Amino acid sequence: MRSYKHRLFLAGLALLGVLGGLFAYTQQQKPLDPYEEAMRQRQMYLETFGVLPGELYAEEGKELFFRKGPSGKTLEECDFGLGKGKLQGAYAVLPKYFPDSRRVEDLESRVYTCMQTVQGFKPAQIKRDEVKAITTYIASFSSKAKMQVVPKHPQELALYNLGRELWYHRAGARDMSCAVCHDQYAGQRVRLSPVRSPKQGLGSEWPAYRFEADKLYTMEDRIAFCYESIAIPAPAFYSEPYIALTLYMLAEATKAGKSFEELPFFTR
Amino acid sequence: MKKAAFALLLLGLLALALAQRYFGDQELEQIKTAGKAYAEVFINQRPDQALCSLHKNRLPADLLPKFLEEQRAQIKYPQSGKLMGDWRKGGAIFNNLQRANCFSCHYGSPVHLGGDVGPSLEKYGLKRGQSEAIQRYTYEVIYNAWAYFPCTVMYRFGAQGLLTPEEIADVVAYLLDPESDFNTKPAVGSR
Incomplete structure (x- = not known):
């Protein structure tokens, strides 16, 4: 619960930052480099809160990853591309073909599939925000990873x-x-x-x-x-x-x- | 005999339909998983869009005369015959992301910083004047850019019904009228 409150607080401050940023954009005579501007905002977050908003999503995803579904299983039982429980670098090989579902899946659809087939959730029970958070958590294990998407199947x-x-x-x-x-x-x-x-x-x-x-x-x-x-x-x-x-x-x-x-x- | 000819005709039509299809059966099924609204956009692709897609937006020279002629034939003009309307209304259309969205690609707007995908239009009217020829050219490019630049990324505002002929004339005025903000105020990003 703490993390949600924390996020609300962050969101308020973020809004201030965004408004400031937008003001800077529209008043600026020379086009601002959006990448530089993002890095500036990122630094501001780090200095103010010591944490980035994306990390909070990943943290939420981690909690959901280890949450038991109706079947009693967590997402540790799901193969995300490199075998069960292996998250390091998994995002970098997706989308790929999965023999169990007999279809090609990206990380998001794979999370959606495993929440049903492994954890026993019904499609209507699966919230989009939860899939996004879990996706962010798993993808964080492929930070700066070399892409390895080579279609073969x-x-x-x-x-x-x-x-x-x-x-x-x-x-x-x-x-x-x-x-x-x-x-x-x-x-x-x-x-x-x-x-x-x-x-x-x-x-x-x-x-x-x-x-x-x-x-x-x-x-x-x-x-x-x-x-x-x-x-x-x-x-x-x-x-x-x-x-x-x-x-x-x-x-x-x-x-x-x-x-x-x-x-x-x-x-x- | 008649029956056989009829069957042959049907077969021929079927073959033609199949030959002109861009997506295979399995692909169509896959596209449909995205929902009806999305799938219909792709299934109902127009023949000229298909031609551009097929040739990756660079039409072979032998197809060009017919293509250009067909695109030209789509251009309609305002009933009043005037190609320059109200520049204030035109400015509201030019600078609106949901309407014409011109500034996303073209530089020169005094309201928004422009992109550089399309040519700069800075002080368009001051540089080109307001002759009948330049009015007509500007109007026609906005109405159907493909009549001048086959398969270009620019929307075909009139031909696709995104703007009415009168609205296009308003945008022409925004670009050409020497009194228009577009020609009197500095472009965002200019020094």
């Missing part, structure tokens, strides 16, 4: 191909696709945000706490946000398009030798 290859097709598929009233910005204009700026391609490490910072939104964003949250901003309805969480796109992006980043940032990351 036929289902992984099929989903990689779907991800690539979705990546290039222009659709909706705004004629958008992922590629039209993230390939063609990589290195440039939409408003304040730098646009990156998978080969430049797109996706390396999630899960991350976004101080501007005062929320934690997982990879699926971030993809959903992207779809909303191009006027395409976001996919349902844990559905195949998320896993396919994540697989495509991280496999491309793996080819370019990219690593994850400090996870959970702290960003704008």
Whole structure:
């Protein structure tokens, strides 16, 4: 309970920080580097509280990880990619094919699956916020890890191909696709945000706490946000398009030798 | 004989439909797991969007004349015939993320810091004047950018029904009118 109160307090202070930051942005004559601004905010958090908001989510996720489900089991009984109970570096090999569920899963859908199959929760009992916290906890064991997403299994290859097709598929009233910005204009700026391609490490910072939104964003949250901003309805969480796109992006980043940032990351 | 021809026709149509499908059966099932609203956007992709996707936004030269002609044919004009409307209304549309969202990619707005994905529009009207030709060009690019820049990232505001012809004329005025804030006030980020 203490952690929730702590978070509420932090949220209030964060809001002040965000307002200050936004004021700085709008008043600034020269474009501010959003990365530098995030690092400045991060430092402010550390100096003021001695802890980062993302760490509090991870802490909450840890409690949920060791919570017993209706079956009496904790998530220690779930294989997250490198075998039961092995969390070190597991996030860096996902999405991958799991023989028990016979499908390719990213970390979020894997948590969702194991909460049902291992812990005995019903889908309606599983809160999105809990999955996010557990995802953050597990991903924190792959902080700065080298990405190792190499599709090999036929289902992984099929989903990689779907991800690539979705990546290039222009659709909706705004004629958008992922590629039209993230390939063609990589290195440039939409408003304040730098646009990156998978080969430049797109996706390396999630899960991350976004101080501007005062929320934690997982990879699926971030993809959903992207779809909303191009006027395409976001996919349902844990559905195949998320896993396919994540697989495509991280496999491309793996080819370019990219690593994850400090996870959970702290960003704008 | 008639029956056979009819069956052949049906088969032919089926083959055509299959040949033009971008996603396979299994892929369509996977896309549908995301929900109806999402899946419909992808299943109902327009033929010109499909062409751009297929060629990764660089159309081969032999497809260009027909493509450009089809895109041009979609352009409609305001009933009044005036291509420059109310610059104040145009500014509200230009600077709104939910409406035209122009500043996200173009530099030059006195309200928001612009991005650099598209060309800078700083002091657009002062640099180009207000001739009939520049009014028409500006209007048509906003109405259907693909008629000038095939498969570009810029939204096709008129052709996709995102803005009415009158609203586009308002944005043209915001860019061109020498009295407009866009031409009288400094762009955010300028020195």
